[in-house]
Amino acid sequence: MKNLVLGIAVLCFTLTSKVDDSHHVHGRGQARIKITGDKVAIKLKLPVHNIIGFERQPKSKAQRQELVKAEAMLLQVDNVVKLAPISECELASKKLTVKRFKKKKNHEHADFMLSYKFRCLRPSELNEIQFVVFDRFVKLQNIDVLLSYGAKGGTKSAKTEELTRQRDTLQIVKS
Ligand SMILES: [Zn+2]
16 A cells, blocks of 8 residues: 555656656756645755765765765755745655666766655745755755645646755745
């Protein structure tokens, strides 16, 4: 049952993708944020290269330690995103996986796939989300964000926006 639920979750993830999943560009991350009632789901894809400087499977003990350290940092949500404190959003769940694949010339690449789920006491006050991940990992240059609002039977509205090191905060304007 657990696998089935996971399968469905992964399928939804793919189907609702509007930020292109196939692109893997060093320096550029992708985020999908969905706000539904008092729930906020954030999915983030970051090239591993921008976090630890290499993407192949770790070969030495030092590299393995670097990967473990990076994963621990990413699982601390305060190192990645900050939701407007006034909205009183609490982290409800988090998940991190590494997706490995090969591109041209058999070069190994990898993405960190992060998922955070929040529950907010005052969701109407959620007016911004800061991507502090830019401060923590200096090789990260841009994040393409897709922000959408959930509604019964699908997505109500969506917008895409590019965040950069200089402009790391997503403004949320509700219509
Ligand atoms: Zn790569």
